[in-house]
Amino acid sequence: MGDKPLLKPPGKWIVGGAILVALTTAAVGIARVAQLQPGEEASAEGQQASETGGRLVTALGRVEPEGEIIKIGAPAGERILRMLVQDGQEVKQGQAIAYLESYPEQLAERDLAKSQLQEAKALLASEQQLGQVQVQEAQTRQAQVSQPKAEQMRAQAATVERLKAELTLAQKDYQRFQYLQERGAISAKELDDRALALRSRQEELNNAAATFAQLRQQLQTDFANATTQVDMARAGTIKSQVQTQVASRIRELEVANARLARTIIAAPQNGQILKVLLREGEAVPLGGSQGGSDGDPTIVEMGNTSRMVVVAEVYETDIRHVKVGQSAMVTSPAFDGELYGVVKQVGLRIGKNDVLDTDPAANTDSRVIEVKIGLANGSPVAQLTNLQVDVVIRPQG
Numbered sequence: 001m002g003d004k005p006l007l008k009p010p011g012k013w014i015v016g017g018a019i020l021v022a023l024t025t026a027a028v029g030i031a032r033v034a035q036l037q038p039g040e041e042a043s044a045e046g047q048q049a050s051e052t053g054g055r056l057v058t059a060l061g062r063v064e065p066e067g068e069i070i071k072i073g074a075p076a077g078e079r080i081l082r083m084l085v086q087d088g089q090e091v092k093q094g095q096a097i098a099y100l101e102s103y104p105e106q107l108a109e110r111d112l113a114k115s116q117l118q119e120a121k122a123l124l125a126s127e128q129q130l131g132q133v134q135v136q137e138a139q140t141r142q143a144q145v146s147q148p149k150a151e152q153m154r155a156q157a158a159t160v161e162r163l164k165a166e167l168t169l170a171q172k173d174y175q176r177f178q179y180l181q182e183r184g185a186i187s188a189k190e191l192d193d194r195a196l197a198l199r200s201r202q203e204e205l206n207n208a209a210a211t212f213a214q215l216r217q218q219l220q221t222d223f224a225n226a227t228t229q230v231d232m233a234r235a236g237t238i239k240s241q242v243q244t245q246v247a248s249r250i251r252e253l254e255v256a257n258a259r260l261a262r263t264i265i266a267a268p269q270n271g272q273i274l275k276v277l278l279r280e281g282e283a284v285p286l287g288g289s290q291g292g293s294d295g296d297p298t299i300v301e302m303g304n305t306s307r308m309v310v311v312a313e314v315y316e317t318d319i320r321h322v323k324v325g326q327s328a329m330v331t332s333p334a335f336d337g338e339l340y341g342v343v344k345q346v347g348l349r350i351g352k353n354d355v356l357d358t359d360p361a362a363n364t365d366s367r368v369i370e371v372k373i374g375l376a377n378g379s380p381v382a383q384l385t386n387l388q389v390d391v392v393i394r395p396q397g
Helices: 004-034 038-048 103-182 188-238 241-261
Strands: 057-073 080-083 096-100 264-266 271-276 298-315 327-331 339-352 367-375 388-393
Touching: 057 271, 057 367, 080 103, 096 298, 103 188, 103 241, 298 327, 298 339, 298 388, 327 367, 367 388
Parallel strands: none
Antiparallel strands: 057 298, 057 388, 080 096, 096 264, 271 298, 298 367, 327 339, 327 388, 339 367
């Protein structure tokens, strides 16, 4: 009985040791899941099975701005005259990033074309003002032509009406004298006098009517000529050689502006300068190590770092377990804690892995599919583009 208490301490140590071993084994198992290689998939699948039948998918990934890294290029052979940005600088869409060596020359040509256009416009304005004066002069001549003739026509029309009235009276006198002569009340000579007066009034009326017709025809002719002169003066102000010259100068200025624009490298969108690849005075290479294509190599890399994403390289054998909408966890020694996000896009093309594991025994020639993960909070990695991270994609449900 007295010996029993001596047996209790060894039992407690045995139980405590067993618990410690169990916890250590569990921790090693969890760490092992996060470092699986493609060849270990079959043995680990049972360990990763969830209650909904899905499984965890682990992958290496890289951090990049949403919309990917934008490589801004320039014409091959050009030199950088001025680099206006530096690494980490925020830029707005359309903001100038760099001026090429040909910028001053193209700027001078643009300014020359602009001044020539201004001169042509000033000459055109002067010519149009002169044309307006000519139009007014033609309109004045038109009025001067029509007004006197119109007055003459009104006077002649009054004469015609007066002679018509006199002819009517002469006809009545002749008829009355003819009646009296038939009854012997007057002599034949008196009747002849009335007949002569009647013929005289008729001739006067005919002449007056003819004069009126001539005046009307002359007025129409003169007015038509004056109208033609007005129209010609107006046409001269609408289209002239100077106006054609202005149109040509406008086209020349458009060409000069286009050439000048090609010497200004501008930001295609809002974002942050990630890396300046060329400095002032350096020539733009014919493609090469800086990532540009022949004829348009990259001089600056930029991206929209206000929203960061992770591009996970998932093994082709695991991609069937990845769906849009699944949650993901991202870790790296470069930041504290974990970042969380959601699978936004699953790639459609299988390629070689770009993110290399630091483990020398890792497979460096794996076939992977890129999976894009949108981060709920990308600020911890906003300045860490291309950072290698570890990704765990959780099963749905």
